[in-house]
Amino acid sequence: MQRPLVIAHRGASGYLPEHTLAAKALAAGMGADYLEQDVVATRDGALIVFHDLTLEDTTDVRDRYPTRARSDGHWYAIDFTLEEIRRLSAGERRQAGTTRPRFTGRYPDGAGRFGIVTLDEELAFIRGLNRSSGRAIGIYPEIKDPGWHRLQGVEIGDRLLEVLTAHGYSTAACGAYLQCFDAEELQRLRGRTDLPLIQLLDSAGGIPSAHSLRQLASYAQGIGPSLKLVLGSRLVAEAHGEGLLVHPYTARRDDLPPGVHSFDQLLQQVLADAGSDGVFTDFPDLVVDFIRRRFPAGE
Numbered sequence: 057m058q059r060p061l062v063i064a065h066r067g068a069s070g071y072l073p074e075h076t077l078a079a080k081a082l083a084a085g086m087g088a089d090y091l092e093q094d095v096v097a098t099r100d101g102a103l104i105v106f107h108d109l110t111l112e113d114t115t116d117v118r119d120r121y122p123t124r125a126r127s128d129g130h131w132y133a134i135d136f137t138l139e140e141i142r143r144l145s146a147g148e149r150r151q152a153g154t155t156r157p158r159f160t161g162r163y164p165d166g167a168g169r170f171g172i173v174t175l176d177e178e179l180a181f182i183r184g185l186n187r188s189s190g191r192a193i194g195i196y197p198e199i200k201d202p203g204w205h206r207l208q209g210v211e212i213g214d215r216l217l218e219v220l221t222a223h224g225y226s227t228a229a230c231g232a233y234l235q236c237f238d239a240e241e242l243q244r245l246r247g248r249t250d251l252p253l254i255q256l257l258d259s260a261g262g263i264p265s266a267h268s269l270r271q272l273a274s275y276a277q278g279i280g281p282s283l284k285l286v287l288g289s290r291l292v293a294e295a296h297g298e299g300l301l302v303h304p305y306t307a308r309r310d311d312l313p314p315g316v317h318s319f320d321q322l323l324q325q326v327l328a329d330a331g332s333d334g335v336f337t338d339f340p341d342l343v344v345d346f347i348r349r350r351f352p353a354g355e
Contacts, residue, residue, distance in 0.1 A: 059351045060327045061334025062343045063196055064088035065306045066107060070338035072163050073147050074114065075105045076170040077181055084185050086341040089334070090194040090233070091182060095175055096201075097210045102138040103175040103219055109133060109201060113152055115144040115172070134208050138174065146170045159310050175216070179223040194231035198256070202241040213241050217249055228252055233303075235280055243275045252277035254303060259284040263291050266298075273298040278333070280305055283313055283326065292330040305336035307343065320346060327351075 067079025068086060080091050094107040110130040111117040117124070117131045120143060125131050133141065147165050149158040157165065173181075179195065186193055197216060205212040213236075225232040228250050235254040236242050242253045255272050257264065259282040264272070272279060278301030285291050286304045295302050304326055309319040316322045319339070323346045326332050337343045 058333075059347060060332060061089045061303065062087065062340050062347065063090040063092060063303060063334050063336045064340045065092055065336040065338050066094065067091060068338070068340055070159075070162060070309065073170050074149060075107060075172075076146055077173055077178065078170060080178065080181065081185065083340045084182075084189065084191070084193050087344040088193065088340040090196045092336065093175060093178060093195060093197040094200050095197055095212065095216055096133050097205055097208070097212055097215070098136060098138045098141055099134055100137045101210070101215070103212070103215060104133065104138070104141060104172055105175055105178050106133060106172055107200075109204065111136070111141075111144065113158075114149050115146050117144055120144055134205070134210070141172050144172060146172050159308075161310060175219050176223075179219070179225075183223070192231055194233070195225065196233045196235065199234070199236040199238070199241060202236065202238050213245050214248075217245065220251070226250060233278070239272075239275075246275045252301075254278045254280045254301070256305075257281040257285060263289055266294060269295055269298045269300065273300055277301060278303060280336070283307065283322075286326055286330050286332065287313060287316070292332050296331070301333045302331075303334045303336065304332050307335050307337040307339070309339050309342060324350070 064083035066074035068083040069079055072079040072082055083091055093105045095103050096106050096109060097103055110132055112131050148163050150156060151158050182193060182195060199213045199216055202213050232251055233254050234251045235256050237256040239255060242255060253276045255276040257279055263285050279295055280303045281291060283304050292302045307322055312322060319342055326335055328350050
């Protein structure tokens with residue numbers, strides 16, 4: 057079997073705060089093949105590497121800008137300039153609306169100061185890592201909520217393609233995948249880029265039918281399904297039958313799906329048994345180790 061890809065989910069986020077350069081460097085050092093970048097926009101049009109539209113669950117925005125929340129009680133990244141966002145300290149994810157960590161046992165809150173970076177800065181950082189390490193670590197950006205950004209006056213998909221092209225990511229063989237949950241956005245961009253497109257699928261939508269997979273294959277090169285859609289189903293085999301790659305999300309040692317009793321068991325079911333082409337993970341070192349043990353011919 058071909059060696060599956062190890063895709064660092066927001067970096068080595070099981071060990072360091074998500075989407076920080078420290079987490080990306082650690083993931084690269086652990087042997088990840090790809091580093092993920094979620095991308096949202098600021099008020100002045102900068103693209104930052106950040107998972108949420110809102111800032112409060114992973115930064116100190118409540119303390120730094122206590123009066124800047126919208127009427128819904130959230131602090132939106134697009135309401136802040138890049139200069140203002142640079143003043144924030146990023147940390148471990150908290151449970152929504154609380155000060156409690158989302159995952160216990162991870163990097164302690166307040167143990168170090170981490171900043172938010174632009175997509176430009178992260179791509180330059182990865183280029184430097186590739187040069188110094190002699191590796192070819194790929195990137196895996198996600199267009200976050202393009203419809204919502206459009207309502208705010210930002211065509212984030214087009215902006216993202218501009219930045220990627222400026223950094224040399226424009227062909228099918230350049231070491232980049234472009235992912236999004238919004239099928240209409242991927243279809244719109246299909247004629248504007250040669251990058252391989254990945255249709256993200258959440259568990260709420262259920263397992264796609266054969267007809268749906270055939271439609272997906274008309275504009276995307278692969279799917280990124282929730283683990284829940286892969287475990288115990290034939291989704292991977294059916295997607296492969298349509299020529300689609302399958303990169304499920306997210307394998308976490310500290311958040312195992314129901315009925316799965318160890319991280320090795322999870323990886324066995326997703327990679328070895330189901331035959332997924334790669335997996336998003338918060339713990340890239342553990343997945344690299346599993347692959348070395350179970351896929352020796354792919355080394």
